[in-house]
Amino acid sequence: MTRHEEMRRACQEFHVEHPEVWELFVRFTLEKVALGYDNFGAKAVMERIRWETSAGGDSPELKIGNNHTAFYARRFNRLNPELGDGRFFRLRLQTSHHEPATGLSEFVVTR
Numbered sequence: 001m002t003r004h005e006e007m008r009r010a011c012q013e014f015h016v017e018h019p020e021v022w023e024l025f026v027r028f029t030l031e032k033v034a035l036g037y038d039n040f041g042a043k044a045v046m047e048r049i050r051w052e053t054s055a056g057g058d059s060p061e062l063k064i065g066n067n068h069t070a071f072y073a074r075r076f077n078r079l080n081p082e083l084g085d086g087r088f089f090r091l092r093l094q095t096s097h098h099e100p101a102t103g104l105s106e107f108v109v110t111r
Helices: 003-017 019-034 042-053 068-079
Strands: none
Touching (some): 019 068, 042 068
16 A cells, blocks of 8 residues: 555544534635635635634534645546536646655544
8 A cells, every 4th residue: 555545544434523613615716716716725714624624513623634625626626627627626636646645543543
């Protein structure tokens, strides 16, 4: 297993447990599209989600891993090809494809 696969699995597990994060990611991104943006920063969208979900209320603050942002951006681009040929978020090469897994329990999905 590579580091990339390890992070992807952790993100997928988080996504299943917290579908509201994806809903907010899409909502906040589409707000920027409606304002005329051709592209935007996925990290800024994720920080807004953190801000919005930590504003109090009955549920505890979500702990969103920084590694998840790239996977959310790639998913958004893939599912929205009409927005600049699926390039609303500019992406970098994920070098984790070539790194060994860390084996840290916080990143590994066990089932």
